[in-house]
Amino acid sequence: MSRAHALPTPPEAGESVRPLTISERARAAAVPADHRPATDYLSGLNAEQRQAVETTEGPVLVLAGAGTGKTRVLTTRIAHLIATGLAWPSGILAVTFTNKAAREMKERVAHLVGPAGEGMPWLGTFHAIGTKILRRHAELVGLRSDFTILGVDDQLRLLKQVITAENIDEKRWPARQLASFIDGWKNRGLTPKDVPPGEAAAFANGRGTGLYQAYQDRLKTLNAVDFGDLLLECLRLWRENPDVLEQYQQRFRYMLVDEYQDTNVAQYLWLRLLAQARKNVCCVGDDDQSIYGWRGAEVDNILRFDHDFPGAVVIRLERNYRSTAHILSAASGLIAKNKDRLGKTLRTDDEPGERVSVTGAWDSEEEARQIGEEIEALHSRKENLSEVAVLVRISAQMREIEDRFVTLGLPYRVIGGPRFYERAEIRDALAYLRATAQPADDLAFERIVNTPKRGLGDAAVALLHAHARRARVPLMQAARYLVESDEMKPAPRRSLRSLMAQFDRWRTAMEKTPHHELAQTILEESGYTDMWAKEKSADAQGRLENLKELVRSMEEFPDLPAFLEHISLVMDANEDGDQERVSLMTLHAAKGLEFETVFLPGWEEGLFPSQRALDENGRAGLEEERRLAHVGLTRAKRRAHIYFASNRRIHGLWNATIPSRFIDELPEENVEVREAPAAYSGRTASRFEGMTPFASSYQTPGWQRAQARAAEAARDPDNDWRGGGGFSENGSGFAGPFQAGRRGPGGRGRPSPQLIEGEVLAKSTGSPSPYEIGARVLHLKFGPGTVAAIDGNKLTVDFDKAGRKMVLDSFVDANG
DNA sequence: CATTCGAAATTTTTT
DNA sequence: ATTTCGAATG
Numbered sequence: 001m002s003r004a005h006a007l008p009t010p011p012e013a014g015e016s017v018r019p020l021t022i023s024e025r026a027r028a029a030a031v032p033a034d035h036r037p038a039t040d041y042l043s044g045l046n047a048e049q050r051q052a053v054e055t056t057e058g059p060v061l062v063l064a065g066a067g068t069g070k071t072r073v074l075t076t077r078i079a080h081l082i083a084t085g086l087a088w089p090s091g092i093l094a095v096t097f098t099n100k101a102a103r104e105m106k107e108r109v110a111h112l113v114g115p116a117g118e119g120m121p122w123l124g125t126f127h128a129i130g131t132k133i134l135r136r137h138a139e140l141v142g143l144r145s146d147f148t149i150l151g152v153d154d155q156l157r158l159l160k161q162v163i164t165a166e167n168i169d170e171k172r173w174p175a176r177q178l179a180s181f182i183d184g185w186k187n188r189g190l191t192p193k194d195v196p197p198g199e200a201a202a203f204a205n206g207r208g209t210g211l212y213q214a215y216q217d218r219l220k221t222l223n224a225v226d227f228g229d230l231l232l233e234c235l236r237l238w239r240e241n242p243d244v245l246e247q248y249q250q251r252f253r254y255m256l257v258d259e260y261q262d263t264n265v266a267q268y269l270w271l272r273l274l275a276q277a278r279k280n281v282c283c284v285g286d287d288d289q290s291i292y293g294w295r296g297a298e299v300d301n302i303l304r305f306d307h308d309f310p311g312a313v314v315i316r317l318e319r320n321y322r323s324t325a326h327i328l329s330a331a332s333g334l335i336a337k338n339k340d341r342l343g344k345t346l347r348t349d350d351e352p353g354e355r356v357s358v359t360g361a362w363d364s365e366e367e368a369r370q371i372g373e374e375i376e377a378l379h380s381r382k383e384n385l386s387e388v389a390v391l392v393r394i395s396a397q398m399r400e401i402e403d404r405f406v407t408l409g410l411p412y413r414v415i416g417g418p419r420f421y422e423r424a425e426i427r428d429a430l431a432y433l434r435a436t437a438q439p440a441d442d443l444a445f446e447r448i449v450n451t452p453k454r455g456l457g458d459a460a461v462a463l464l465h466a467h468a469r470r471a472r473v474p475l476m477q478a479a480r481y482l483v484e485s486d487e488m489k490p491a492p493r494r495s496l497r498s499l500m501a502q503f504d505r506w507r508t509a510m511e512k513t514p515h516h517e518l519a520q521t522i523l524e525e526s527g528y529t530d531m532w533a534k535e536k537s538a539d540a541q542g543r544l545e546n547l548k549e550l551v552r553s554m555e556e557f558p559d560l561p562a563f564l565e566h567i568s569l570v571m572d573a574n575e576d577g578d579q580e581r582v583s584l585m586t587l588h589a590a591k592g593l594e595f596e597t598v599f600l601p602g603w604e605e606g607l608f609p610s611q612r613a614l615d616e617n618g619r620a621g622l623e624e625e626r627r628l629a630h631v632g633l634t635r636a637k638r639r640a641h642i643y644f645a646s647n648r649r650i651h652g653l654w655n656a657t658i659p660s661r662f663i664d665e666l667p668e669e670n671v672e673v674r675e676a677p678a679a680y681s682g683r684t685a686s687r688f689e690g691m692t693p694f695a696s697s698y699q700t701p702g703w704q705r706a707q708a709r710a711a712e713a714a715r716d717p718d719n720d721w722r723g724g725g726g727f728s729e730n731g732s733g734f735a736g737p738f739q740a741g742r743r744g745p746g747g748r749g750r751p752s753p754q755l756i757e758g759e760v761l762a763k764s765t766g767s768p769s770p771y772e773i774g775a776r777v778l779h780l781k782f783g784p785g786t787v788a789a790i791d792g793n794k795l796t797v798d799f800d801k802a803g804r805k806m807v808l809d810s811f812v813d814a815n816g
Numbered sequence: 817c818a819t820t821c822g823a824a825a826t827t828t829t830t831t
Numbered sequence: 832a833t834t835t836c837g838a839a840t841g
Contacts, residue, residue: 097831125831226831227831292830294828295828394826396827396833453818458817586829613828651832652832652833653832
């Protein structure tokens with residue numbers, strides 16, 4: 001390809017970038033025709049996409065619905081800016097949220113533009129770019145350029161120290177809680193001075209702000225920052241040094257932001273400062289896929305874009321290239337129930353395809369069985385298992401499904417979970433390296449001083465701290481002193497001496513040993529690998545392998561500091577991508593992915609939408625849950641299967657559940673209500689025929705019939721409720737998704753749920769139930785009980801043994 | 817100081 | 832049910 005020929009030469013790395021002069025631009029345009037940058041990269045785009053690529057000047061908001069080619073627009077836009085000579089790669093700022101997204105974008109740009117695009121030094125996550133900027137100007141914000149970036153666990157340990165140092169009872173005011181307060185403040189761009197007094201009062205009787213300040217002071221002393229600081233300190237840097245800000249405003253001629261709906265206030269301020277000068281900012285996002293409100297994302301940022309950037313061009317990408325018409329309409333119909341949205345209408349030219357199926361199961365175990373069977377059927381039809389995903393609302397749902405996959409022998413992989421670099425063994429190993437390379441890294445030293453156990457417990461650490469504070473020296477230096485003095489008892493003293501000797505040896509070895517070999521040596525000599533080798537728990541083996549992988553990955557870096565920098569921001573477990581596997585993940589983890597077939601279990605009130613989201617955030621919470629449902633559905637290219645169970649075990653006890661309101665909200669014409677598979681459906685449930693539909697939107701109460709069948713199936717003698725014996729014996733009220741609202745005044749814990757503008761827990765029909773208050777009924781799982789209240793076809797029953805639960809009337813029998 | 821037993825908590829997750 | 836955390840115990 002000759003695309004790269006006419007590109008301007010990228011400036012040397014580190015060279016400060018100035019805008020192209022007019023003559024340079026003219027020169028670029030005057031290149032002979034056959035050497036002119038190829039524009040064929042534009043040819044595959046539709047009109048809107050093309051507009052989004054070619055509207056290079058001024059603020060642009062691209063509202064890109066699911067599957068509308070968002071990433072393609074972003075990468076093509078970058079290619080376009082480079083190919084037309086409007087900017088050098090180093091003059092473009094492109095921010096993403098995850099390292100994965102950044103990596104993908106880099107690859108795709110390189111593919112479009114060729115070697116010339118490889119530069120892209122400013123393509124990365126907010127945090128990675130923030131780090132890069134801060135390292136250059138560290139001294140202006142009171143840091144040294146080799147500052148450490150704290151992970152969550154380091155942060156917690158530090159907070160614990162701060163709380164204790166302030167003489168606050170750490171048990172009453174846990175570090176975790178303070179961490180989430182501080183996180184929230186940092187997300188909103190608030191320094192200790194900016195925190196509204198009312199909010200600080202919520203922690204430790206109003207001492208929240210002081211603790212926040214003390215924590216920040218400690219960080220400075222340690223020459224460390226946490227993730228939030230990577231953005232906040234940039235803000236401070238720019239505000240206090242307008243010349244520095246201007247330097248970056250000049251440098252970044254064009255700015256692009258991916259997943260704009262996920263930006264928090266701090267990120268928004270960060271962007272706005274940069275964009276103020278040139279205003280060539282292009283934000284791509286989808287308000288309907290905003291699912292991170294709970295961690296500080298502000299949908300408002302996207303809803304108010306044209307207000308914040310006057311004259312903004314808003315481009316809607318509404319043509320979906322991913323899903324069939326039925327799936328798309330189902331998802332659109334659902335999301336249309338949200339009020340706070342900019343509004344898009346997704347359309348497709350794809351065939352209608354299969355309807356979205358909705359299947360009721362008796363309980364979550366049967367739900368897992370049905371999913372397993374369906375996947376086996378797909379597999380025997382030669383469908384690729386890598387194109388199949390099961391998306392759950394909460395991780396706790398995974399276990400049952402995994403269990404089923406294991407017994408069926410279905411290969412699967414779990415996506416998400418703790419990141420590689422968050423794992424304890426990796427953090428420990430890194431702490432050893434940090435403590436070796438940076439003797440003043442107190443946090444690292446403290447982390448491993450007694451890991452593996454070497455008799456240096458709380459008492460010894462307290463002594464170290466006391467001396468370190470008294471002499472104002474790092475812990476390591478305090479240790480050297482204590483080894484020589486007799487303030488420490490002989491046993492720990494001997495242990496500490498040998499540890500210090502080891503560190504000395506490693507530090508000497510650092511001069512001449514390749515860093516990955518040194519790491520290997522440290523892990524062995526310290527007894528760390530032995531510690532895991534001796535542990536006989538199931539995951540010990542995996543941890544050892546992670547450590548090996550860590551050492552192996554170090555080889556790719558020139559030296560230890562380079563590696564430490566990399567690891568503090570990035571580090572992914574390597575994928576064993578050889579075998580075809582079903583993917584299992586949370587809905588959150590699924591954003592941005594797509595699969596031929598998607599299974600969506602657990603669509604039940606309380607679980608999805610999550611009761612907690614409703615209780616804590618009211619209508620906004622409900623809408624975020626609905627967006628989550630929308631994200632789930634739009635992951636599917638050809639087949640989407642929704643499931644709900646009528647009974648689910650929550651925290652160990654069984655709970656009756658009712659179908660999610662989201663099921664009712666799906667347009668009827670795009671949904672196929674499934675019967676339970678033959679093996680589990682028993683006789684025809686004639687007595688349920690003609691019964692009032694649960695949801696008024698259904699002409700035929702099809703899913704209810706399916707449910708009834710499932711109930712019949714479960715009625716076989718082997719499944720007798722008395723045999724199961726799984727329900728709560730305490731009768732202390734029901735412990736499920738519905739408990740919060742129905743608890744008596746004596747109930748502890750959660751606040752009452754908010755009723756959301758007439759949207760009750762689930763729609764009810766208002767049609768009379770065949771039962772009356774006071775009637776005795778028999779439930780398969782909960783046994784006998786008395787009807788306490790009736791709401792349409794939903795009964796509130798006081799079960800003799802299982803306490804009060806809400807059940808569908810079709811699940812109980814009259815028990816005269 | 818380490819181990820062990822019992823009570824309490826238990827969404828979603830990136831950097 | 833399971834895991835995690837803290838206090839009592841050896």
